[in-house]
Amino acid sequence: MSQQPPRRHGTRKPYRRPKKDPVRILAFEALRAVDERDAYANLVLPPLLRKAREAGDFDTRDAALATELVYGSLRRQGTYDAILARCVDRPLREVDPPVLDVLTLGAHQLLGTRIPPHAAVSATVELARVVLGDGRAKFVNAVLRKVTAHDLDDWLERVAPEYDEDPEEHLGIVHAHPRWVVSALWDALGGGRAGIEELLAADNERPEVTLVARPGRSTAEELLAAVGEDGAVPGRWSPYAVRLAEGGEPGALDAVREGRAGVQDEGSQLVALALAGAPLDGPDRTWLDGCAGPGGKAALLAALAAQRGAALLASEKQPHRARLVARALDGNPGPYAVIAADGTRPAWRPGAFDRVLVDVPCTGLGALRRRPEARWRRRPEDLDGFAPLQRELLRQALAAVRVGGVVGYATCSPHPAETRAVVEDVLKGRGGPAVEAEWIDARPLMPGVPELGDGPDVQLWPHRHGTDAMYLALLRRTG
Numbered sequence: 001m002s003q004q005p006p007r008r009h010g011t012r013k014p015y016r017r018p019k020k021d022p023v024r025i026l027a028f029e030a031l032r033a034v035d036e037r038d039a040y041a042n043l044v045l046p047p048l049l050r051k052a053r054e055a056g057d058f059d060t061r062d063a064a065l066a067t068e069l070v071y072g073s074l075r076r077q078g079t080y081d082a083i084l085a086r087c088v089d090r091p092l093r094e095v096d097p098p099v100l101d102v103l104t105l106g107a108h109q110l111l112g113t114r115i116p117p118h119a120a121v122s123a124t125v126e127l128a129r130v131v132l133g134d135g136r137a138k139f140v141n142a143v144l145r146k147v148t149a150h151d152l153d154d155w156l157e158r159v160a161p162e163y164d165e166d167p168e169e170h171l172g173i174v175h176a177h178p179r180w181v182v183s184a185l186w187d188a189l190g191g192g193r194a195g196i197e198e199l200l201a202a203d204n205e206r207p208e209v210t211l212v213a214r215p216g217r218s219t220a221e222e223l224l225a226a227v228g229e230d231g232a233v234p235g236r237w238s239p240y241a242v243r244l245a246e247g248g249e250p251g252a253l254d255a256v257r258e259g260r261a262g263v264q265d266e267g268s269q270l271v272a273l274a275l276a277g278a279p280l281d282g283p284d285r286t287w288l289d290g291c292a293g294p295g296g297k298a299a300l301l302a303a304l305a306a307q308r309g310a311a312l313l314a315s316e317k318q319p320h321r322a323r324l325v326a327r328a329l330d331g332n333p334g335p336y337a338v339i340a341a342d343g344t345r346p347a348w349r350p351g352a353f354d355r356v357l358v359d360v361p362c363t364g365l366g367a368l369r370r371r372p373e374a375r376w377r378r379r380p381e382d383l384d385g386f387a388p389l390q391r392e393l394l395r396q397a398l399a400a401v402r403v404g405g406v407v408g409y410a411t412c413s414p415h416p417a418e419t420r421a422v423v424e425d426v427l428k429g430r431g432g433p434a435v436e437a438e439w440i441d442a443r444p445l446m447p448g449v450p451e452l453g454d455g456p457d458v459q460l461w462p463h464r465h466g467t468d469a470m471y472l473a474l475l476r477r478t479g
Contacts, residue, residue, distance in 0.1 A: 018129035018137075022057040024105065027069035028131055031101040034074065034373050041070055042370060073101075073108045075204050075372040079176040080107040082159040087146035099136055102128050106144045111152040121145065163193070175200035180380045181365060188414040188459070195463075202463035207369040209244040210235060210266050211253075212296070214303040216333060217260040226253050236466055237449045238269040240300070259331045264296040265370075267460045267467030271410045272300045274445035274458070275357050278474050281404030287312045288353040290343040290397055291360055293321030295328030298338075301357065306334020313348070315341045344392045351402040358397045360390045360422075362413040366469030369462060383417045390418060394426045398435045401477050406440065409473045414459055419471040423457070427475075436479030442472050 026048050033039045045067065052058040058066070073080070084103055085092050092100065106124035109115045115123075121144045128137035150158070160173040168186070172179045177200055186196045211232075213220045223242040224232050231248055235241020243266075244250065255261035287305050292298040292314035302312040314329060314336065316322040322340040329336055341347040343358065363382050364374045390411070397407045411418050426435055441456040449465065452458045457473040 019126050020130055021123060021127060022052060023062050023066045024069065024123060024127045025130065026052055026058075026066050027073070027105055028098075028101060028127060030066075030070045031073060031105070032098060035097055035101065038377065040371055041074055041373060045070055068113065069105055069108060071206065071372060072112050073104045074376075076108060076112055076176045077104060077373075077376055078178065079156070079159075079173055080104050080111070082173050083107060083111070083147060083155045084143065086155075086159060087143045096136075099128075099132060099140065102132060102140055103143055106140065107147055110144065110147050111155065117148045121148065167193070171196065171200060176204060177368075177375055178378075181368075181375055181378070184365065184415045188416055188419075189461070198463040199461060202461075203368045203375075204372075205369060205462075206246075207265075207462075208246075208466070209248055209250060209263060210269075211242040211244065211250060211256070211261050212238070212264040212269050212300060213240045213242065213255070213261050214259075214299060214332075215240060216303055216307050217331070218255045223253065223255060223261055226255065235266050235269075237446065238266050238273060240273075241266045241269055259299075259328070262296060262299060262328065264300065265367075265468045265470075267465065267470035268296055269300060270446050270449065270460065270467070271359070271408065271470055271472050272297045272304070272357070274442050274472055274474065275355055275406065275408035276301065276304045277445045278355070278406040278408075278440055278442075278476075280354060280406060281476075282354070282402070284308060284354050285310050286353045286355075288348070288356045288397075288400055289314045290356060290358045290400070291393065292316045292325045292338070293318060295325035297357065297359060298325050299328040299332070302329050302332045302334060302336045305336070306332060309334070310354070311335040311337075313353075314338045315343060315347070317342045343396055344389070346396055346400060348400060350399050351405075353401050354405045355408075356397045356401045356405070357408045357410065358393045359410040359412070360386075360393050360418075362386055362390065362411040362418045363415060364412055366412040366414050366460075366471070370468070383415065386418065387422070388431075390422045391426055391431060394422060395432055395435060398426070398437055398475065398477055403477050403479060405477055407437070407475045407477065409475065411471045412468055414461070414469040414471060419459070420457060420473070423473045423475070435477075437475040437477045440474035440476050442474045445474070 030044050033044045034041055049063050109120035110117055125137050125141045128140040156174055160170050163170040168179045168182045172182045189195055211223055213223050220240055220242050231245050232242050250256045250263050287310055289298045289301055293316040298314040305312045314325050316325050319340045326338040363378050368375050394409050401407050409423055439456040442458040443452045443455045451464050460467045460470045
């Protein structure tokens with residue numbers, strides 16, 4: 001009787017518990033918060049990083065990688081969606097959002113970082129096993145292996161239409177902006193292909209951290225000395241600006257902790273300085289910041305006002321933002337007050353102020369470097385939603401200033417519908433009573449800053465000035 005070979009038992013591999021990667025888990029949690037709660041990454045990420053550091057899970061390199069994964073995934077989301085759509089066997093809208101977030105993190109590691117492809121796929125699949133389960137991890141693995149078939153340039157040639165066929169769609173996919181945003185920015189910028197490509201590329205760069213030394217309380221020289229010559233350089237345009245090197249930590253500086261300095265984009269500083277420098281007819285005793293939250297411009301204006309013996313009233317509609325303004329102004333040596341009030345229903349008498357700033361709520365298309373998710377969250381119809389508020393805030397600002405006084409109308413958006421169109425409508429009485437006011441040329445009030453346009457208003461640009469795309473119109477009330 002022949003001997004039978006021993007029966008082989010199943011060859012299935014034993015279950016392996018997935019490895020938990022704190023960096024990628026944190027990045028996933030941040031993306032979920034942005035998607036589920038319409039949160040902003042710049043508000044969600046810092047407390048998550050702080051908690052991870054306190055728990056001992058993160059070092060500086062871990063924090064840098066988590067930050068890159070979150071911001072890179074959000075900036076390039078539209079590009080990655082176009083690529084993933086080629087690798088998934090159903091419409092992306094039918095993929096569960098948490099799964100799509102994991103896929104986007106994987107796509108960014110494969111196409112937007114120097115992480116080796118095998119490591120990027122392996123780490124993302126492990127993340128999927130932890131946060132999604134083994135079944136969906138297999139789906140993630142299959143999709144990402146398709147993504148590895150090409151590098152980013154090859155994928156763009158495959159998913160983006162030719163520039164000559166559809167310029168806006170081509171630029172939108174290549175530079176990761178919605179088509180309508182590309183069109184709006186191109187209208188505002190003017191010119192040909194080179195300029196808009198430079199602008200869109202600048203939107204995808206990580207912005208520098210810029211400090212402001214609040215006049216009379218700190219100086220740029222103090223901040224530079226505190227950081228050291230290898231860690232910071234002077235600002236390009238503002239005498240109070242200091243630009244930190246990558247990885248610089250503002251909270252480590254005494255002046256920042258004490259409120260004598262703060263974090264503020266240089267474009268925002270230039271807007272406040274231009275309003276403060278505009279020539280006045282008559283006294284210069286009372287200033288108003290009518291949309292003061294979260295307090296950066298108000299703090300700079302309060303410091304400038306204090307040097308002249310003037311007082312600042314900072315008004316913010318939302319109480320929680322008014323508290324942020326109060327915190328930013330705490331310790332200012334001059335007289336100031338912070339109130340929670342609606343700028344369209346003034347809590348002050350007409351003609352009470354010599355200088356007024358209204359940095360109005362807007363789509364934020366000028367700050368896409370800092371809030372990359374905003375480009376995907378905003379819709380063209382949002383312009384119509386902001387329009388009545390912007391016009392009424394400007395009307396009330398002009399009513400709040402005395403004859404001969406100056407109003408600054410500012411937005412962090414270059415969209416024509418949020419900038420000059422608002423000012424012209426208010427001055428011509430479209431949608432409300434006409435206002436007697438005249439333009440002031442704002443360009444001389446930003447000395448040394450090039451390419452400010454034809455005036456009299458000013459538009460700053462990320463690719464030209466290294467700032468957010470701030471807009472400023474200065475108006476003098478004449479009657």
